[in-house]
Amino acid sequence: xxxxxxxxxxxxxxxxxxxxxxxxxxxxxxxxxxxxxxxxxxxxxxxxxxxxxxxxxxxxxxxxxxxxxxxxxxxxxxxxxxxxxxxxxxxxxxxxxxxxxxxxxxxxxxxxxxxxxxxxxxxxxxxxxxxxxxxxxxxxxxxxxxxxxxxxxxxxxxxxxxxxxxxxxxxxxxxxxxxxxxxxxxxxxxxxxxxxxxxxxxxxxxxxxxxxxxxxxxxxxxxxxxxxxxxxxxxxxxxxxxxxxxxxxxxx
Numbered sequence: 431x432x433x434x435x436x437x438x439x440x441x442x443x444x445x446x447x448x449x450x451x452x453x454x455x456x457x458x459x460x461x462x463x464x465x466x467x468x469x470x471x472x473x474x475x476x477x478x479x480x481x482x483x484x485x486x487x488x489x490x491x492x493x494x495x496x497x498x499x500x501x502x503x504x505x506x507x508x509x510x511x512x513x514x515x516x517x518x519x520x521x522x523x524x525x526x527x528x529x530x531x532x533x534x535x536x537x538x539x540x541x542x543x544x545x546x547x548x549x550x551x552x553x554x555x556x557x558x559x560x561x562x563x564x565x566x567x568x569x570x571x572x573x574x575x576x577x578x579x580x581x582x583x584x585x586x587x588x589x590x591x592x593x594x595x596x597x598x599x600x601x602x603x604x605x606x607x608x609x610x611x612x613x614x615x616x617x618x619x620x621x622x623x624x625x626x627x628x629x630x631x632x633x634x635x636x637x638x639x640x641x642x643x644x645x646x647x648x649x650x651x652x653x654x655x656x657x658x659x660x661x662x663x664x665x666x667x668x669x670x671x672x673x674x675x676x677x678x679x680x681x682x
Contacts, residue, residue, distance in 0.1 A: 483641035486604045487675040489597050494676065496594040502549055503587040509545045510553060510580045519569055522576070526568040529559060553579055605668065611638045612664055629661040638664070649678040 513521045521539075528535035536550050557575045559568055615637060616628050630638060632647055641647065653674055654662040667674060 481641045481643060482604055482608065483639040483643055483646060483675075486601065486639070486671065487646070487679050489601050489604065490672045490675050491679065493594065493597050493601065493672070496590055496597065500587065500590050500594060502546070503583055503590060505545050506549045506553060506583050507580065507587060509543055509549070510576050510583065512543075513576055514573065514580065519573070522569050522572050523565070525554070525572055526565055529554070529557070529568075529572075553583075607640070608638050608668075611640070628664060630664050631661050635662070635664075635667075646675075646678050650674055653677065 513519075513525075516522075521543075524538070525535065528538065532551075532554070536547050539545065539550050540547050553576070556579075557572065559571055563571075612630070615634055616626060616630075619626055632644075632651060635650070636642065636644070636647055639647075650667065651660075651662060654666055
């Protein structure tokens with residue numbers, strides 16, 4: 431890690447409400463803009479595509495990515511908290527003793543804890559220690575660094591969860607529109623002895639999902655039409671649509 435002294439000229443941001451006043455580091459402009467753009471993606475997806483199937487596929491693609499991101503951030507949060515709440519400061523002392531051989535340190539920590547190498551490197555990134563210092567001073571510096579990192583991780587986790595909720599709500603909206611078209615189509619059918627036929631053909635499906643992407647529809651039917659009779663069960667698609675669209679998009 432770098433041996434430079436800690437820069438005292440960092441920007442800080444005060445966040446005050448009638449109920450609370452918080453102080454945290456201000457995010458760099460580029461990072462803030464990146465997160466702002468990410469939060470607006472769901473709006474752009476809706477605005478730029480008139481094809482509901484393509485739009486839903488993009489929404490699920492983002493949801494899967496965010497799900498992995500949330501899991502990773504929660505693992506980072508748990509690891510840092512475990513370091514800070516350990517009265518013996520066991521992990522912090524291990525970091526202090528092994529910080530100058532980062533490769534061996536990360537291998538050891540990854541092996542002993544539920545955390546990936548990328549996350550551990552990110553947690554230690556920015557840690558500035560003098561070449562020669564007492565163990566107690568090094569432990570104190572690492573502790574302050576981890577407290578600061580925990581704040582960043584928790585803010586990133588909150589951002590990711592909010593973004594996940596936005597895309598999840600967007601998927602619900604898409605399903606509601608599709609279900610309406612599904613019932614508009616199927617409830618017009620004549621009732622048979624065993625009830626209304628709720629199966630859908632390719633043309634029915636393209637109407638329901640408001641799509642002209644015949645290539646993707648062909649792939650979806652190849653995944654769901656086990657009897658090869660040209661129709662599928664709409665419920666089977668809706669229940670598994672995330673994975674189905676992910677697989678189908680990979681072939682288009």
